[in-house]
Amino acid sequence: MYYVVVIATFATMGLALVRALLGPSVYDRVLAVNMFGTKTVLVLIVIAFLYGRPDFLDLAMAYALINFVGVLAVLVFFRTRAQREPTATKSKD
Amino acid sequence: MTVFFGVFLLTLLLIVAIAIVRADNLFVAVMLGGIFSLLMATIFFLLDAPDVALTEAAVGAGISTVLYLAALALTAEREKRHTVHQIKALVVVTTTALLVIFATFDNVQFGDPTAPVHVHVGPWYLENTQRYMDIPNVVTAILGSFRGYDTLGELFVVFTAGIGVLFLLGTRPKKDTEAAETLIPQQSETSEGLRNYLIPRLTGRLLVPIILLFGLYVQFHGEYSPGGGFQAGAIIAAGIILYALLEGETAALRVVPQWMLMALMAGGALLYGMVGVVGMLLGGQFLDYSVLADNPVTGQQLGILLIELGVGMTVSGVLLSIFHAFAARDKY
Helix, strand or coil: CHHHHHHHHHHHHHHHHHHHHHCCCHHHHHHHHHHHHHHHHHHHHHHHHHCCCHHHHHHHHHHHHHHHHHHHHHHHHHHHHHHHCHHHHCCCC | CHHHHHHHHHHHHHHHHHHHHHCCEHHHHHHHHHHHHHHHHHHHHHCCCHHHHHHHHHHHHHHHHHHHHHHHCCCCCECCCCCCCCHHHHHHHHHHHHHHHHHHCCCCCCCCCCCHHHHCCHHHHHHHHHHHCCCCCHHHHHHHHHCHHHHHHHHHHHHHHHHHHHHHHCCCCCCCHHHHHHHHHHHHHHCCCCCCCHHHHHHHHHHHHHHHHHHHHHHHCCCCCCCCHHHHHHHHHHHHHHHHHHHCHHHHHHHCCHHHHHHHHHHHHHHHHHHHHHHHHCCCCCCCHHHHCCCHHHHHHHHHHHHHHHHHHHHHHHHHHHHHHHHHCCCC
């Protein structure tokens, strides 16, 4: 059962990775990274149970907390950039 | 099945690595770097190395992304195109790669019971940790006590790296006073962080204490569960960086001022060294914790706790100083 869940989550990780690689806009990639982070948390949880060591859930919690910091850093980055270069706010590439 | 998982994740890792090299938009490279770090951490976890995975989570996925973005805010988004073909560089890289691949043929098979790691000092650590220290996490025992010299060296490397970055970035350029004056209103505006955005601010304010508490848990529970000073320092730094992102850098500097960061940086390394010296004064050897208390086992536990605290202090101080050094510059 756990194996099925891991494989399914791996599949979604692959799909998120495709979106991160192809883009096309920067925001697609940001969302893809965010989703990849969520999937990583899920995979860690499932593997922790697969190995029979649920005390490793600590790690998943660390990921969930730290991911949020990264996403906020991206938001601040976009905001700073928009203020500095008012013309260059549109997403390129 | 684990092998299949590992192969799948390593394939993804390879794809992401190639994509990072190929990306000429630096922001895209930073985002892909985040994915690389998440993948790497999953692989560490799959290989049953939760301590390393936790470090990768805190440093790779969290702090690195923030620092990369802070650096990226100071420079252009696109990489400069190199039209010159660097044949020499290609030759060097190809030769090194071939040598490394050649060296892997001598590598032991994965899971080979006669590998040096299984027949050298490893089993001795596993057998004797319980007797000497009575703590369940052997990784912490090795890191803190058996290989305490190595960890001391690592800590001083982190400390030195922090000093180096501050030397490069910490000074403000004195020229262009007029330009600086025109930048001041803009600077104060940008240093407000996400103050005007309600939802991130509310959610973030809820999360800051949880992250700090979790960092303290990782710090002081490192003898029983994955974690320790390095991870805790990075998590606590991430918590304060989150505060800086929400309330602005100046507000964060009011909470944890510059002198406190310097004190944390130097104090942590000093604490680690002092634990060793105190051990010498009490009649033991440098970094021999057994003499710190009446009972050698209690002494070992006390020593590990103290040096982990030193590691955590220095790591969080260095990471926060680097973050502030980047954030304080408005334009490179």
